[in-house]
Amino acid sequence: xxxxxxxxxxxxxxxxxLTDRHVATIVYLALKLQKPxxxxxxxxxxxxxxxxxxxxATNSRLIRLQCYEGLDEAKALYEWNYQKxxxxxxxxxxxxxxxxxxxxDIFTPEFLLRRPLLEALSxxxxxxxxxxxxDKSDEEFExxxxxxxxxxxxxxxxxxxxxxxxxPVVVLTSNSSREFGDALKRRCIHLYLDYPTFERELDIIHxxxxxxxxxxxxxxxxxxxxxxxxxxxxxxxxxxxxxxxRSIMTLGSKVIDEEIVxxxxxxxxxxxxxxxxxxxxxxxxxxxx
Amino acid sequence: MEEKILExxxxxxxxxxxxxxxxxxxxxxxxxxxxxxxxxxxxxxxxTMICEKADKPLFDKMFRLFFLTLPASQHGRENGESxxxxxxxxxxxxxxxxxxxxxxxxxxxxxxxxxxLVKAVQDGNYSLLNQLAQLAFKSLGNPxxxxxxxxxxxxxxxxxxxxxxxxxxxxxxxxxKEKVNESTYSRWLECLNYLEDRIKxxxxxxxxxxxxxxALEEIASAANLREKEFYQLNNIEIDEIRKRITKLAxxxxxxxxxxxxxxxxxxxxxxxxxxxxxxxxxxxVCLRYRKKKLSKPEIVLLCDVSGSVAVFSEFMLQxxxxxxxxxxxxxSFLFVDRIEEVTNYFHNEDIEAALQxxxxxxxxxxxxxxxxxxxxxxxxxxxxxxxxxxxxxIILGDARNNWRSDERDFLKxxxxxxxxxxxxxxxxxxxxxxxxSIMKVYAPYCRQVFExxxxxxxxxxxxxxx
Ligand SMILES: Nc1ncnc2c1ncn2[C@@H]1O[C@H](COP(=O)(O)OP(=O)(O)OP(=O)(O)O)[C@@H](O)[C@H]1O
Ligand SMILES: [Mg+2]
Numbered sequence: 001x002x003x004x005x006x007x008x009x010x011x012x013x014x015x016x017x018l019t020d021r022h023v024a025t026i027v028y029l030a031l032k033l034q035k036p037x038x039x040x041x042x043x044x045x046x047x048x049x050x051x052x053x054x055x056x057a058t059n060s061r062l063i064r065l066q067c068y069e070g071l072d073e074a075k076a077l078y079e080w081n082y083q084k085x086x087x088x089x090x091x092x093x094x095x096x097x098x099x100x101x102x103x104x105d106i107f108t109p110e111f112l113l114r115r116p117l118l119e120a121l122s123x124x125x126x127x128x129x130x131x132x133x134x135d136k137s138d139e140e141f142e143x144x145x146x147x148x149x150x151x152x153x154x155x156x157x158x159x160x161x162x163x164x165x166x167x168p169v170v171v172l173t174s175n176s177s178r179e180f181g182d183a184l185k186r187r188c189i190h191l192y193l194d195y196p197t198f199e200r201e202l203d204i205i206h207x208x209x210x211x212x213x214x215x216x217x218x219x220x221x222x223x224x225x226x227x228x229x230x231x232x233x234x235x236x237x238x239x240x241x242x243x244x245x246r247s248i249m250t251l252g253s254k255v256i257d258e259e260i261v262x263x264x265x266x267x268x269x270x271x272x273x274x275x276x277x278x279x280x281x282x283x284x285x286x287x288x289x
Numbered sequence: 290m291e292e293k294i295l296e297x298x299x300x301x302x303x304x305x306x307x308x309x310x311x312x313x314x315x316x317x318x319x320x321x322x323x324x325x326x327x328x329x330x331x332x333x334x335x336x337t338m339i340c341e342k343a344d345k346p347l348f349d350k351m352f353r354l355f356f357l358t359l360p361a362s363q364h365g366r367e368n369g370e371s372x373x374x375x376x377x378x379x380x381x382x383x384x385x386x387x388x389x390x391x392x393x394x395x396x397x398x399x400x401x402x403x404x405x406l407v408k409a410v411q412d413g414n415y416s417l418l419n420q421l422a423q424l425a426f427k428s429l430g431n432p433x434x435x436x437x438x439x440x441x442x443x444x445x446x447x448x449x450x451x452x453x454x455x456x457x458x459x460x461x462x463x464x465x466k467e468k469v470n471e472s473t474y475s476r477w478l479e480c481l482n483y484l485e486d487r488i489k490x491x492x493x494x495x496x497x498x499x500x501x502x503x504a505l506e507e508i509a510s511a512a513n514l515r516e517k518e519f520y521q522l523n524n525i526e527i528d529e530i531r532k533r534i535t536k537l538a539x540x541x542x543x544x545x546x547x548x549x550x551x552x553x554x555x556x557x558x559x560x561x562x563x564x565x566x567x568x569x570x571x572x573x574v575c576l577r578y579r580k581k582k583l584s585k586p587e588i589v590l591l592c593d594v595s596g597s598v599a600v601f602s603e604f605m606l607q608x609x610x611x612x613x614x615x616x617x618x619x620x621s622f623l624f625v626d627r628i629e630e631v632t633n634y635f636h637n638e639d640i641e642a643a644l645q646x647x648x649x650x651x652x653x654x655x656x657x658x659x660x661x662x663x664x665x666x667x668x669x670x671x672x673x674x675x676x677x678x679x680x681x682x683i684i685l686g687d688a689r690n691n692w693r694s695d696e697r698d699f700l701k702x703x704x705x706x707x708x709x710x711x712x713x714x715x716x717x718x719x720x721x722x723x724x725x726s727i728m729k730v731y732a733p734y735c736r737q738v739f740e741x742x743x744x745x746x747x748x749x750x751x752x753x754x755x
Contacts, residue, residue: 021328190335192345
C-alpha cells in the first residue's frame, strides 16, 4: 500500500493531515502488520480525523461504527428486519405455505439489515473501518469485538459464514473514559496522540486558515499552548484553536490582547469553571511582545 | 537482534508490564518492517509492547538501560573504566566540585552548590541542573553492588551533598517573600523533579554499566509496583499506586456493572411474554424477562492506621469508597489503640479530602501503639449493636499487639454477630506469629485471613468481597 513511512506521511499531509514522523511510523506498522490501530488521546487531537484521512489516502471507503453504552450486536453487526419478515409471513399464511417453506423465504439477505461491522466484512472494495470511541461501549461488546478482530469473520446461523476478502484497515479510538480489557488492547498497535507541538500546531493553523498572518497565528498558538499547561477540566483542542483563530480573524484583529482574549474565551474553554479560573489571569498568560 | 527483543520482553515482564508472547511476536515483525534506525526502532517496540500510557515511563527507562546502557557496559569493562560522564562536561564539574568543597568552610567563599541549585531552578537552567546531578552522583564515589538495594538512600545522600534541602528551604522563603506566582512555582518544582530523576538515572546507569545484566534485573524488579511491598513505598510510588487504585476501581466497577446488566436480563418470564404476545396476534415478538435480584454486600472496615500499616489502610479505604455504590452500605472505622467511626467524612465526593480529614480529626490513638484487644473491646461494647448482622466485617492490620492482652473473646463476640469476618494482613505470611504478632490467636474467629502486601494482592482480595 505504502512503500515507506515517508510516503505515508506525505500522503496524509496531502489530505490536510499534518503529523509527526513517529505517528506515521506507527500507522505504517499497523497497515503493514495488518493489525487494528488503537488511537488514544485527549479530546480533539485528531483521532477520528486520522481514520477519515487514512481512508482518503488509501482510496478506501470509510465505514464508521460509533460506540455508545448499550451498543449491541444487533446494532453493530446485523439484525433481521422483523417487521418485514412478519409481513411476509402474513402473506405466506394466506398462500398457505408451510413453515419450512416460509422460513426459506424470510431468512434471506433481503431481510437482513447490515450494520457497519457486517458491511465492512462483506465489502468488495477496500475499507477503513472506524470504531469510534470504543471506551463508551460496554464490556460485553468489547469481547464480541475481540472475536471479530481475531478472525475477521462472522457466522450468521441462517446464512452461513461471512468472511472478508481483504482484512480491513481497522482504527479504534478511545478517550480512555473507561478502562477496557487487556485482551483487546494486546491485539492492537498503539498510538498515543497528544496535543501537537507549537510548530506542528502553527502549521495546522496555516493549513486550515490560509489567509492568516504568521505573527497572529504564532500568538494564537502560543497562548493555546500555555493554556493547555494550566490545570483545566478540559484543555482546548486543535479544533478549538482553529475555531478561535477563525473568530479572531473575523473580528479583524491583527494581534491578541487581554480584552480580545477575554471576549472570546468561551470558544476555547467549554466549562464555566475553567473560564472563571483563567479569566483574570489572561494577561499573565499572553505571550510577551 | 531477535534474541535481544525477546530478552527485553522478559525484562519488561519482570518490571511488571504484562507483555504477552503475541505482543513480542508483533514487536519482532514491526522492527523487521522499520529497521533499526534508533527512533523508528523505539516506536516499533513501544507501539506493540505498551498497552497503557501509564506504562510508558517504565518502558522508556528499561529501553534506555537495556539498549543503550547495557551494551556500553561490555564496552566499558573492556576499556577498564566506565563512560558515564560525558567528557565535555567534566571540566565544568570539577570547577563546581571545587566550589562545593567551599561549602564546608562556611557560606562566604564561592557559590555553594545550594546557591547554584537555587539559581538553576529560578532560571530554569537545565544544563546547570544536569551538571549538579553529575556532581551529586560523583559525591557518592563508587557504590558497591549491594548498595543497589538501597537506591533511595543513595539518592538522599547525593541530594544532601549538593545542598538540596537547604536549596529547597531557600526557594520556599523566596516564594513567600517575593509572592512567586503559581505557574513559576510549578516550573520550579519541575526543575527539582528533573534533578532528582537525573540523579536516579545516573545511579541506575552506573549500576548497569558496572555490574551489568544482573543489576539491570534488580532495577526491573524494584520498579515493579504491583509486587512492591506497601511498607517500602516512597512518596512518588504512593502517588502512582493511588492512581492505579483509581484504575483498578474503575475496572472492578465496570465488571460489576456488566454482571448487573446481565442480571437484569434474568430468566424469561413466560406469563408476561404470552400476555404481551396478544398484542401481536399471539406471536411472541418481544420476550419479557424476570428481573434478577443481585445482592450487594454490606461492608464494615476496621482499619489499623498505626505506623507502616497506615498506607495500606489508606489504599483500601480509597479503593472501597471509589466503588462504594457497589455495596449496599460501607461503614469505616480507624484504630490504633482507640477506635472511632469515620463513615461520615466520606459523604462528600472528594475521597482524598475525606481521607485527610478522617486521619487528622478522628480520635483513634492514645499511646500511639496498636492495641487490638482494647480496640475489639471498645468496638464490641460501643458499636456492635448498630452493626447489621448481614455485614461482612473486614479487619485491616498486622495483628501486632505490642504484647498486650488479646481480648479474643470480644473478637469472638463480634464474629458471632456479623455474617463473616475477614482479615487482611499487610505483612508477609512468614512474619505472622513472630515477635508480637498474634495472628493465629485471632485467625479462628475469621472466615479467612489474607496476606495483602502489594497492589497485586490488594486486587485479589477485593474481588473476594465483591
Ligand atoms: N494533525 C492534524 N492536521 C490537521 N488537522 C487536524 C489535525 N489533528 C486534528 N485536526 C483538526 O482537529 C479537528 C478535531 O479532530 P477529531 O474530531 O478527529 O478529534 P478527536 O481526537 O476524534 O476528538 P474526540 O475525542 O472529541 O472525538 C479535526 O476536524 C481537524 O480539523
Ligand atoms: Mg473523535
